[in-house]
Structures are given as C-alpha cells and as structure tokens.
Amino acid sequence: MNPISHRAMRAWVGLGPRFLPFADAASAEVPLSRLLRLSLVHVSVGMSLVLMVGTLNRVMIVELGISAALVSTMIALPVLFAPLRAYIGQSSDTHVSVLGWKRVPFLFNGSMVQFGGLSIMPFALLVLSGGGASHAYPHWVGQAAAALSFLLVGAGIHITQTVGLALATDLTSDDRRPKVVGLMYVSLLAGSIASALVFGHLLEDFTPGRLIQVIQGTAVLTLVLNGIALWKQEGLKRMTPAELDAPRPRFGDSITLYMQDGAALRRLVAVGLGTMAFGMQDVLLEPYGGEILGLAVADTTKLTAALAAGGLIGFGTASHLLSRGADAYVMAGRGALVGSLGLALVIAASPVGSTTLFAMGVILVGLGGGLFGHGTLTAAMNGAPEGQVGLALGAWGATQATAAGIGIALGGVMRDLAVTAGAAEQFGPAFGYMTVYITEIILLLATFAVMSSLLRPKGAQGMAG
Amino acid sequence: MDSLDDPNRVWPTGLTIKESEALHKHVIDGARIFFAISLFAHLLAYMYSPWLK
Numbered sequence: 001m002n003p004i005s006h007r008a009m010r011a012w013v014g015l016g017p018r019f020l021p022f023a024d025a026a027s028a029e030v031p032l033s034r035l036l037r038l039s040l041v042h043v044s045v046g047m048s049l050v051l052m053v054g055t056l057n058r059v060m061i062v063e064l065g066i067s068a069a070l071v072s073t074m075i076a077l078p079v080l081f082a083p084l085r086a087y088i089g090q091s092s093d094t095h096v097s098v099l100g101w102k103r104v105p106f107l108f109n110g111s112m113v114q115f116g117g118l119s120i121m122p123f124a125l126l127v128l129s130g131g132g133a134s135h136a137y138p139h140w141v142g143q144a145a146a147a148l149s150f151l152l153v154g155a156g157i158h159i160t161q162t163v164g165l166a167l168a169t170d171l172t173s174d175d176r177r178p179k180v181v182g183l184m185y186v187s188l189l190a191g192s193i194a195s196a197l198v199f200g201h202l203l204e205d206f207t208p209g210r211l212i213q214v215i216q217g218t219a220v221l222t223l224v225l226n227g228i229a230l231w232k233q234e235g236l237k238r239m240t241p242a243e244l245d246a247p248r249p250r251f252g253d254s255i256t257l258y259m260q261d262g263a264a265l266r267r268l269v270a271v272g273l274g275t276m277a278f279g280m281q282d283v284l285l286e287p288y289g290g291e292i293l294g295l296a297v298a299d300t301t302k303l304t305a306a307l308a309a310g311g312l313i314g315f316g317t318a319s320h321l322l323s324r325g326a327d328a329y330v331m332a333g334r335g336a337l338v339g340s341l342g343l344a345l346v347i348a349a350s351p352v353g354s355t356t357l358f359a360m361g362v363i364l365v366g367l368g369g370g371l372f373g374h375g376t377l378t379a380a381m382n383g384a385p386e387g388q389v390g391l392a393l394g395a396w397g398a399t400q401a402t403a404a405g406i407g408i409a410l411g412g413v414m415r416d417l418a419v420t421a422g423a424a425e426q427f428g429p430a431f432g433y434m435t436v437y438i439t440e441i442i443l444l445l446a447t448f449a450v451m452s453s454l455l456r457p458k459g460a461q462g463m464a465g
Numbered sequence: 466m467d468s469l470d471d472p473n474r475v476w477p478t479g480l481t482i483k484e485s486e487a488l489h490k491h492v493i494d495g496a497r498i499f500f501a502i503s504l505f506a507h508l509l510a511y512m513y514s515p516w517l518k
Contacts (some may be wrong), residue, residue, distance in 0.1 A: 001486075005489065005493065008489060009482075009486055009488075009489040057504060059492060097487055098483050098487045099484055099487050103501075105491060108491060109494075112498045112499070113498075116499075116501075117503070119506050120506045123506055123509035123510045123512075123513055124509055126509075126513045127509055127512050132512075132513040133512065133513045134512045137512055141512070145509055158516050209514075211511055236484075238484075444471060
C-alpha cells in the first residue's frame with residue numbers, strides 16, 4: 001500500500017464512530033427517520049426515470065432533432081438490463097466483506113454508476129445531435145456514448161432499487177412491510193412528479209448549456225440523496241475467517257434452491273402476466289381518448305393524472321389493509337379484478353360514447369394497478385426465504401421491469417398491427433384498441449387465476465367472498 | 466463477533482486494520498470510477514466544443 005493510502009486508512013480508524021457509515025446497532029426496531037432516508041433511493045430512481053422517459057424523450061426529438069426511432073431505442077436500452085436484477089440481488093445476498101456489509105457496497109456502486117451515466121449524458125446527447133463541432137466525428141461516436149450513458153443510468157437504477165428494497169426487507173419485520181412498500185412507492189411517485197415539474201420549468205428556455213446544468217445537477221443530486229439514504233443503514237457485522245473463506249453459492253444453485261418452493265415460480269408468473277397487462281394500456285389511453293372519444297389534448301393529459309390518482313388510492317388502500325393483516329395475494333388478485341373491470345368500462349365507453357364511463361374506467365385501472373403492485377411486492381418481501389432476500393426481490397424486479405417493457409411495446413405493436421391489417425376499416429377505428437384491451441382483460445383474469453392458486457385455504461374463502 | 470478487548474482493534478472507532486482497509490477500498494474504488502467518468506465526459510465535451518482553439 002502506498003504511503004498516502006496508508007495515511008488515509010489510518011485516518012479512518014482514528015475517526016469517531018459518529019463519522020463512520022455504519023449503523024450503531026442492527027436493532028430490531030428501525031425508526032421512521034431511517035426508513036424515510038432509505039426511501040430517498042427511490043426518489044432518485046423516480047428522478048432518473050422521468051428524465052429519461054419523459055423530459056429527454058421530448059428534448060431529444062424536438063430540441064435536438066434526433067430521430068424518434070433512435071430515441072425510443074435509447075430509452076428502451078435499460079430494459080435489457082432488467083433480468084440482471086436477480087443476479088444483482090443474489091450477489092448482494094452472498095457478498096463477502098470483512099465489515100459484514102451486504103447491501104451498502106452495492107448501493108454505493110449502483111449510485112456511482114447512475115451518477116456516471118447522468119454525468120456523461122448531456123455531452124453524449126449533444127454529440128449525438130451533431131451540434132457544435134461534433135459533426136466532424138463519425139455518427140457512431142455519439143450513438144455509442146449516448147447508448148452507454150442510458151445503459152449506465154439504467155444499470156444504476158436496477159442496482160440501487162433492487163438492493164434498496166432488499167435492505168428495506170432486512171430492516172423491517174413482516175407486519176411493518178406493507179407500510180414500507182407504500183412508503184417506497186410514494187417516494188418514487190413523489191420523486192417523479194416533483195422532478196417532472198422542475199425539469200419542465202428549467203428547460204422552458206432550452207439551451208445546450210441549460211441541458212448540461214439540468215442533467216448534471218440531477219447527477220449530483222442522485223449522489224447526495226443516495227449518500228444520505230445509505231448512511232448508517234447496515235451495522236458492522238464481523239465475519240469469522242471461516243465465513244470469509246467459505247465458497248460463495250453459485251447463481252444457478254441459488255436460483256434452483258429458490259425455485260424449489262413451487263410458489264416462487266407461480267408468484268413470478270402472476271407478477272409477469274399482471275404487470276404486462278397493466279403496462280399494455282400505458283401508451284394507448286391518451287390516443288384512445290383523443291382518437292375514439294374525441295377528447296382535447298388538455299383532457300387526455302388529465303387522464304394520466306387520473307390514472308396516477310387511482311394508483312395512489314390503490315397504494316394507500318393496500319398499505320392500510322395489508323398492515324391490518326390482509327393477505328397480500330388476495331390484495332394482488334383483487335387488483336387484477338378491479339383492473340379488468342376498469343378495462344371493461346374503458347371498452348364500453350366507445351360504443352356508448354361516454355367520457356364519464358371512460359374516466360371511471362381509467363381511475364379503476366389505476367386503482368387496480370396500485371393494489372396489484374403493492375400486493376405483489378409485499379408478497380415478494382414476505383415470501384423471501386432467509387438468506388435469499390436479495391434474490392427474491394431481484395427476481396420480482398426483473399420480472400416486473402421486463403414485463404412492463406414488453407407490455408408497453410406489445411400494446412403499441414398490437415394496435416398498429418390491427419390498423420395496418422385493414423381491420424380498422426372493416427370494424428371501425430376502435431378495433432385496434434379493443435384488441436389490446438380485451439387481451440389485457442384475459443391476461444388479468446389469468447393473473448387472478450394464478451394468484452388464487454397461491455392462496456392458503458383460509459385466504460381462498462376470503463377471495464371468493 | 467470479536468470481543469471488545471481484541472488487541473487488533475484501534476479506538477475510538479474500534480475498527481481493525483483489515484476493516485479500515487476494506488472501508489478505504491470502497492473510497493478508492495469510488496474515486497477511480499469518478500476519474501474514469503470525468504475523463505470520458507471531458508472527451509465528449511471537447512468533441513462538442515473544443516477548448517484552447
């Protein structure tokens with residue numbers, strides 16, 4: 001070790017314990033302030049998601065003149081990393097460190113990766129647009145840099161979110177988890193809404209300089225928020241030499257062990273089917289309202305708000321009921337049913353021509369999505385086997401994020417296929433949308449069936465009633 | 466867990482040399498990632514708007 005490192009290392013041991021990033025004790029009772037700090041990880045995830053999917057989506061196409069196909073490819077790139085969540089979770093479960101840390105190193109590295117992606121993103125986008133002197137360089141330079149920045153931010157989000165949820169599960173007991181899940185979801189939504197408003201305001205008068213300030217400001221804020229979030233969350237748990245030298249379980253073995261419980265696979269299937277169904281209508285509700293029901297742009301934008309409001313009511317209701325002992329599977333199953341009822345109303349709105357019916361349907365879809373999301377995450381946390389919490393949460397996240405991505409893509413493709421096949425001329429313009437909505441209802445009913453099979457006999461009666 | 470009178474522990478933190486090394490490694494790794502990112506960001510910034518010209 002070089003002399004500077006040696007001196008720095010000596011400084012660590014000379015510091016007071018107050019200044020070290022370990023929790024004083026891994027106590028059973030975790031105060032709310034600590035959970036609130038941990039939820040900051042989800043605030044920064046919400047911030048990055050809004051930036052990539054919302055704000056930059058528009059900026060790249062309108063202000064920077066980048067082709068829409070290239071933009072959607074960039075935005076879709078992080079979804080490719082989603083299946084790796086299971087691996088990230090397993091790695092954190094089996095991480096070996098003299099300090100006994102399992103989650104904090106991943107949170108730190110994930111934050112650095114997310115920060116890195118955001119730091120290079122504005123320059124990458126400016127080079128991609130061919131602005132300034134960058135047109136002298138080949139196109140692939142900008143494309144590769146932009147792809148790298150999106151991949152890094154995506155990977156950072158996957159790592160911090162997976163490990164953040166695993167840490168939340170480690171810290172809380174079964175009965176408090178529903179409230180924790182609610183807190184994490186609300187933080188994500190709050191982070192998304194607040195940053196969408198701030199980004200919109202800051203980028204009103206667009207200049208390349210402002211773009212750099214906004215994205216790099218987000219990068220710094222990500223590091224600050226995640227730093228506050230991970231501070232003193234994990235206690236110092238010294239490992240014995242035998243524990244340090246013990247071989248780490250391989251990923252394949254861990255997966256096999258996890259899947260031995262038949263319920264694990266069925267749980268993931270239900271999560272995948274349900275999330276895909278809820279994701280399919282995401283990009284179609286607004287065009288459906290405009291094209292089929294003739295709503296104005298301002299009205300269709302309110303739809304997104306109605307969907308989010310329904311989601312929040314769903315999370316709130318699920319938090320309240322689950323913390324009073326309701327079954328998480330029943331909650332998720334009911335979410336699927338409420339969602340399919342909402343979609344039925346959305347379908348019915350077209351022949352009747354009723355916007356009220358449509359609005360009610362949208363709120364119900366949001367509500368169902370909220371109940372389903374909360375129920376499945378709580379079930380994943382509570383069903384995580386000892387020592388495999390990260391893997392269980394990673395598998396949940398991998399399935400959820402991949403299914404949402406596939407759902408959104410599939411929704412658009414199915415509608416377009418129905419239109420290009422000429423069916424729209426034969427059956428009316430609503431045909432493409434109806435095809436998607438009916439497929440969603442079928443998927444949600446299948447989700448309900450799989451969820452029902454996971455219930456304990458007592459719960460089954462509750463669900464049937 | 467080690468006992469409190471472990472002679473390898475250095476007070477006031479109570480960390481052993483190995484533990485402080487592990488902590489230090491995280492700091493150094495973070496600094497390395499930070500350096501690589503800033504290098505790449507500067508390269509892209511140069512492509513967009515070359516300085517010293």
